[in-house]
Amino acid sequence: MKKIPFISVFTLLGLLLSSCDFSQKEEVDLIIKAGSLFDAQSGLVMNNKIIVVHDGRIKSIEDFSTGLNKYWSHKKIDATGKFVMPALFDTHSHVTAFVDTITTRWGLPSLDVYADEELSKWHLRMMLYQGITNLRELGGFPEISVKLRNQERVGEIKSPRILACSKLMSERPSIFPAIVKEINSTAEAREYVKEMKALGVDYVKLLFNLRPEHSRAAIDEAHRLNLKVAGHIKSTTWLEAIEMNIDALVHTPYGNEPMMDLSSDHVKEVLKRMAEKGIPNDPTLAMRYGYFGDTSFGRNTQLKEVFDCAPERLKEMWQMLSEYKKDIFKKNPKMAEYHNNYVLKAHKAGVLLSTSSDTWTSWTDYGNTIHNEMFLLSKAGIPNSDVLIMATKNGAYQLHMQNDFGTIEKGKVADILILAKSPLVNIENTRTIDAIIKNGKVIDRKKLLN
Known part of the structure; x- marks a missing residue:
């Protein structure tokens, strides 16, 4: 009988364990890693948060340390060095x-x-x-x-x-x-x-x-x-x-x-x-x-x-x-x-x-x-x-839309702006738009110019 190489056994074991771990996570439409998340209720910034988006709404906001262990998605945005705020x-x-x-x-x-x-x-x-x-x-x-x-x-x-x-x-x-x-x-x-x-x-x-x-x-x-x-x-x-x-x-x-x-x-x-x-x-x-x-x-x-x-x-x-x-x-x-x-x-x-x-x-x-x-x-x-x-x-x-819009909170529609630089430092940085999300979907900005 042909023996399985020692290293392959551990590789296979690792795949099985990761598969098991993967199956325990909840699948969602989009995950955003927000290094700086603006809280429009308080005017303060929350650091190192995971924004979980599903069915067009914000399903959850988690810490880096826990969010990635609970959810997974084929679509992820890494905004760890950016400023995330409501649209x-x-x-x-x-x-x-x-x-x-x-x-x-x-x-x-x-x-x-x-x-x-x-x-x-x-x-x-x-x-x-x-x-x-x-x-x-x-x-x-x-x-x-x-x-x-x-x-x-x-x-x-x-x-x-x-x-x-x-x-x-x-x-x-x-x-x-x-x-x-x-x-x-x-x-x-x-x-x-x-x-x-x-x-x-x-x-x-x-x-x-x-x-x-x-x-x-x-x-x-x-x-x-x-x-x-x-x-x-x-x-x-x-x-x-x-x-x-x-x-x-x-x-x-x-x-x-x-x-x-x-x-x-x-x-x-x-x-x-x-x-x-x-x-x-x-x-x-x-x-x-x-x-x-x-x-x-x-x-x-x-x-x-x-x-x-x-x-x-x-x-x-x-x-x-x-x-x-x-x-x-x-x-x-x-x-x-x-x-x-x-x-x-x-x-x-x-x-x-x-x-x-x-x-x-x-x-x-x-x-x-x-x-x-x-x-x-x-x-x-x-x-x-x-x-x-x-x-x-x-x-x-x-506009009497506060139940669904205006802040990034659990349950609200996912209308989100990702900026390259913080407008809290310089208000003109509101123009440094890296991504726009409306109804939980990333907008293709280039197509809007056509």
Whole structure:
């Protein structure tokens, strides 16, 4: 009989033992070894953790020492030297409307806007490319907004998840007449909200010159129909809207005269009431900075690969808007400082702030603007850990999605961003994206550029 070599016996024994050990582990879809894992609940970093992903959700978070002994997967990501955090939110976008020409209406600038689904889909892909997995549309063409939302839900398009919105409800259409619904009575306000409910939107939006009684009618009707309401308001004051239980206030309160003196008792009371009632605010700081700080800021920070793959019509639009902005807006350090002071004061008062692009008003691609927003929030004096919370956990709360998104926790949807460098050290490191995971699946970023 031919003898089995001594070394082969031990090799065979080792294989049998490893096979036995292997069979005792639970198979899952994905395992991520996270050297630094950002906890968006606390703002702290957990070191040397295993994120276990299965069926699109986070099944478990374990220590290095125990996780690999309990689970195995054919798909593994080694992020031991990287920074792992929740994916990003854009809580104020306009992905369905694009600027054609700029004219004058009632002595004010008026933007003629149009819809183009292919341009919308390109922008949605670029938002995903830059780490955004959830967004709220806040005014455009609602039929297209609902259509794109539904297409994303069934996987027909590569896109962040979308919350759809009505046209802008206003007493007199001025700046963007094509995407404004004119409201001249409480009955019209209620009827339009009903129309939007039938269409299937998630939000209705109030614009600045809607008078208080019309705002109240819209908010009451929306809440009766289980819709949310966001407001870019002026004729209806922030304090009035807070008492009407509006669901969100958007932009900084620039132009609202009672809110312009940030040291006033009135501002203190408004921020106190917002914090107490949990009414969130997306300040769109990057958009404001582009008006009063540096008109070329957005263009100068845009990723080359994103700009290069942009449709020519978008490049022409960006150029037109950039030239228009340089002509209309002049540097105003005092006003730029107002916006910085507002976000810092609101943050210290406990107002729930989130990150938002306001899209083409920033004259650049939408994903880029979210990273600019985080940079400017940090520059305004907000700690980087809190800025990351605004872009993740706060975004989920703003959009009423906190049960499933915004943090990396057991049971939540696996929307995860892996960065090469820590944004806690330098907030600009949010751009060092190594991998994006949405619904537990790794996104092929290169394909998004095609």
